[in-house]
Amino acid sequence: MLVTRHLLYLSVMYNKKFFQVSSDIEWKDLGNGVSRQMLGHDGQMMMVKVKFESGAVGAIHQHPHVQVSYVESGIFELTIGEEIKTLRQGDGYFVPPDVLHGCLCVEAGVLIDAFTPAREDFLIESM
Amino acid sequence: MLVTRHLLYLSVMYNKKFFQVSSDIEWKDLGNGVSRQMLGHDGQMMMVKVKFESGAVGAIHQHPHVQVSYVESGIFELTIGEEIKTLRQGDGYFVPPDVLHGCLCVEAGVLIDAFTPAREDFLIESM
Numbered sequence: 001m002l003v004t005r006h007l008l009y010l011s012v013m014y015n016k017k018f019f020q021v022s023s024d025i026e027w028k029d030l031g032n033g034v035s036r037q038m039l040g041h042d043g044q045m046m047m048v049k050v051k052f053e054s055g056a057v058g059a060i061h062q063h064p065h066v067q068v069s070y071v072e073s074g075i076f077e078l079t080i081g082e083e084i085k086t087l088r089q090g091d092g093y094f095v096p097p098d099v100l101h102g103c104l105c106v107e108a109g110v111l112i113d114a115f116t117p118a119r120e121d122f123l124i125e126s127m
Numbered sequence: 128m129l130v131t132r133h134l135l136y137l138s139v140m141y142n143k144k145f146f147q148v149s150s151d152i153e154w155k156d157l158g159n160g161v162s163r164q165m166l167g168h169d170g171q172m173m174m175v176k177v178k179f180e181s182g183a184v185g186a187i188h189q190h191p192h193v194q195v196s197y198v199e200s201g202i203f204e205l206t207i208g209e210e211i212k213t214l215r216q217g218d219g220y221f222v223p224p225d226v227l228h229g230c231l232c233v234e235a236g237v238l239i240d241a242f243t244p245a246r247e248d249f250l251i252e253s254m
Contacts, residue, residue, distance in 0.1 A: 017221060018205075018207040018208065018210050018212075018220055018221055018222070019205070019207070019210070019212045019214065019218070019219075019220050019221075020218060020219040020220065020221070021212075021214070021218050022215075022217035022218050022219075039195065039197060039219035039221075040195040040196070040219050040220060040221030041195065041221065042193060042221070042223065044193045044243055045172075045193045045195050045241065045243045046195070047195040047196075047197060047219060047241060049197070049217075049219075066169060066171045066172045068166065068167040068168065068172050068173070068241060069167070069174075070166060070174060070176070070197070070199070070239050072197070072199055072239075078145075078146070080145040080146070081145065083145050083146070085145075085146045085148075087146065087148070088149075090149035090176075091146070091147060091148050091149050092146075092147040092149075092166035092167050092174060092176075093145055093146050093147065093167060094144060094145055094146075094147070094166075094167030094168065094169070095145070096169065112197050112199075112239055114172065114174060114241035116171055116172045
């Protein structure tokens, strides 16, 4: 089972498709008004689309990956380290490795998150 | 001059601001209906927003960076390696290192590009 999972993991990990068509990509329901689509990725980098209902919360968390994000739509109150800021469509944010961060969705919308290296935890969750 | 430029370069390179508010960020006119805004970045990773007028072309090029991109708005015909595909708002694409790629903007819109490592050439151009 562990071997199968690992092989599956590697096959997803190295599935370097050039094009990601949104209507073909499964949404993973993360609960509490948050869902995620996997966009392009290899082992070095990953992009995901995260949809939030109004009032949904991205709980404060941290990870060793560098993260750069874009507000595709909606309004979000972002907390990064000790700083808090309200961001709107067109704005972005940067999260250095291991810095605590989270968000509150003030108006329903979508965040585009890019990570380096890839979020292996997301790949495993998507199996 | 070279030293000054290098110091400037490093100061931009390591300007790891948490928040990027679009209305505060300069647009760099790249000519021929294409302009670019710098979003979050450090040395490991960079995100940029690239705006295209209808009919504008992102000329075929290549770079050693991994690139993952998102179609924020508009319609684009993407060429990556030997493959061509029309992508719309919500879709994405992945460009492995050193693979030739380019786009034709079919309907005015915006691409969100993320790179690892950061595009040092963009940092130098932005000075």
